[in-house]
Amino acid sequence: MKGVGRTQEADRVLTHSRQQTLPLPQPSRATADQPRQRSLEVALAAVRVAHDNRGQDMVLLDLRELTSVFDFFLIATGTSRRQLHAIAEEIDRVLSEQFGEKRIGIEGYAAGTWILQDYGDLVIHLFDEKARDYYALEQLWTGAKRIDWQSALGPRLANTQPK
DSSP states (O other), X not given: OOOTTOOHHHHHHHHHHHHTOOOOOOOOXXXXXXXHHHHHHHHHHHHHHHHHTTOEEEEEEEOTTTOSSOSXXXXXXXXXXXXXHHHHHHXXXXXXXXXXXXXXXXXXXXXXXXXXXXXXXXXXXEEEHHHHHHHOHHHHTTTSEEEOHHHHHTHHHHTTOOO
16 A cells, blocks of 8 residues: 555655665865855955945954854944945945845934944944944954954055045
């Protein structure tokens, strides 16, 4: 008697697939590290844009060991609503044009005191000074590693230091 809901074809496919069991290929370490390196490159590009647009107190947090939801937080402060908008728009443009990254979501743009941009592996928090002090995200994520973005960007920053 055949199993309930099974057809002869399904039985044949199941039998055939059991006989043809092959080990799954294991990804190389280089392949596994490529997405991690890419998400770091995207995060560093966003820091560079914030820096070039006179963002202040930039902090890049590596959250890969704390959560699987995202890899990095960029936290930066702007001095005005207009500046926060300019930083957010330029980050969006650069990540789209240079990396093909599409923003998944944005919050707080209209209010302009805390703009959150979600790119999947990277979440960007652009604050005015008062909101940054109030929410204190760095304190919430104290276990995260801080990326030394100035050293990572090195000579690329030398020509763009704010005067």
